[in-house]
Amino acid sequence: MTPDTRAREFDAADPLGHFRARFRLPEGVIYLDGNSLGALPKATPGTLARVVESEWGDGLIRSWNDANWFDMAARVGAKIAPLIGARPNEVIACDSTSVNLFKLIAAALAMRPGRKAVLSEPGNFPTDLYMIAGLEAQGLAQRRLAPREQLAAALDGDVALLMLTHAHYKTGALHDMAALTRAAHDAGALVLWDLSHSTGALPVDLDAVGADFAVGCGYKYLCGGPGAPAFAFVAEQHQAELQQPLTGWFGHAAPFAFSDDYAGAAGIERLQCGTPPVLGLAALEVGVDLIAEIGVDRLYAKSQALSEFFLESLMAHDVALDLVSPPRAADRGSQLSFRHPQAYAICQALIARGVIGDFRAPDVLRLGFAPAYLSFADMAAAARHIAEVLASGEWQREEFNQRAAVT
């Protein structure tokens, strides 16, 4: 049986197949980059038009009350919470992932006086590592990196925080959240999980593993749009003592009392800083609502089936690529990454065929499988395109070897 035949059978039996129609996907495109920027929900333009024309245009300043803009950050956070095993009052949607990392790294350092080390792994997503640099220059933190198999051993009495990304951005490899959280706590450290490559595709259970902090991205599997607001999680038991340094007026207990002195809000609202980005939050809410409607468990099951079928399809075409993702579906996020010295040009040649994947420097072709809108037919077709690009050598064309600004 060919991959195409099998794909038709899988798609016919796919309980999530009809959700594809809820997204706008351009003709002729197989989109394997939803882990970088999620596709556009068809409901988003209408919602945004309403927020812009009716709430902003007609409601004007009154919409802070009348359209509940004031509560948007907490409301969207509460909707993200069940996707990551958190209580509604433990999550808020605000700022960027990077800014939220800063708040929580600094908060952890304040909770562990005498400890300065922030432990992570080399090759973690750059901004996670970079956000330690500013605190290091201020003399407040010390970055410590250890390869993942040596992380537990590196957890000594200097470590205030263990900060890791659950699903690795480049390889998709998963950390054992429960075991590492336990190890950190045993060493007296706190834990911050970056869920950017998990939320909306993989089940995560922050409260069950006893996580202290987490952050995540709104524009990948949550389909919130380019540069969407991010989210932050603080376990309920830490909220009362939480000191985060971005002490802006929207995190104040009474922002509109206009007092001169800062007093943080009682709950997760303390994590807010400036005025919330209403347009960005409105778009994010549409994506979160849709992903929540589909359901994380069903998304995860389909994600695993898609990537397994994609590997089968590559084999059926006799494509032998160097897989850098974990071979077992249970050990990886919703992606497959392959190492090839010409990964950049191959990625460009695929994009020219409408198969949009991602290049990750220096030599990785990364294919993301957003289960909300991809079909098994997409998998079969993508595998065929890869086989053809490799067999034909068309990636050697000059046009595919010129680097763009953002790759």
Next chain:
Amino acid sequence: MTPDTRAREFDAADPLGHFRARFRLPEGVIYLDGNSLGALPKATPGTLARVVESEWGDGLIRSWNDANWFDMAARVGAKIAPLIGARPNEVIACDSTSVNLFKLIAAALAMRPGRKAVLSEPGNFPTDLYMIAGLEAQGLAQRRLAPREQLAAALDGDVALLMLTHAHYKTGALHDMAALTRAAHDAGALVLWDLSHSTGALPVDLDAVGADFAVGCGYKYLCGGPGAPAFAFVAEQHQAELQQPLTGWFGHAAPFAFSDDYAGAAGIERLQCGTPPVLGLAALEVGVDLIAEIGVDRLYAKSQALSEFFLESLMAHDVALDLVSPPRAADRGSQLSFRHPQAYAICQALIARGVIGDFRAPDVLRLGFAPAYLSFADMAAAARHIAEVLASGEWQREEFNQRAAVT
């Protein structure tokens, strides 16, 4: 001659009168709160629809290059620059005003080792004062407040930074930017100007006064929409040595090299932190383009004429309110504020009549005059409504005395 007759003459002669048609303003509303949330430019919904449907929906991840999302923050910043007397490479649009304050306060402290004091005035906009609190809790800053007439005397050798708002949010009173910048520099301190209540309504000349840093708001006179991205200014001569603590990947010299180590971009881009909010920047750009097209000098002339005529109209109705704004137009921003023990209820009664102003705790009625879309007829009508509300005592109704969440 009645205020209404004079208003007709003024409007007929107003060279900016036709720009009102470029904004969507609801029927029956006189909007005197454009200094809190600017009105919606009619071009914004179409631009946003194009960015969402075509650039995000169809372009997907390719739009970072093809639609120049990668350059948006610097491009919008460069468009704001001429409105505030800056060079295009000195301004970037990013994050919130609060977050940008944090970056620049911390940067100033790093540039003045041995000095910890951040000098401001009591009653400055809350978030400006609050953003010192986080750095104070980290042991990096000391807040020092002095009334405006004592600021120069408070500039001693401990002061790293003088941080003030050019046009006061509550009264509209202006600081003398040139004199205070000189005084700070003479004392070895740096200066950060908050231009939130100036940009797009008053001329500001940051380079001429020798300002070091500035921030400003995108959602007031720039009409960027609720929670629009803010902007930050760093004088060219400080950019090479600037160390700001929010060291995210979009401020990296080579974000897509994915190296483990942070290295700040050479120029103003170093002020970026996380992935830029594309939808928010797209809306902001429409507002900035429109304000730039009208021109700050013309906006300022009309702003002064509007507020003078409004005061005349109040007098014509024999309304005697306690003006807390400077009486001379040259000494204030584009607003008039009045103190009244029942300011909240009066504000609500006016809103019920379609005259939308702002209450600022505890007792200030604040009326903003956004010159891009207000007419002299609006001034005459607003003055008449105020006279009627005060004469009738209708503000005493219970419904006008119940506080909403955001006031």
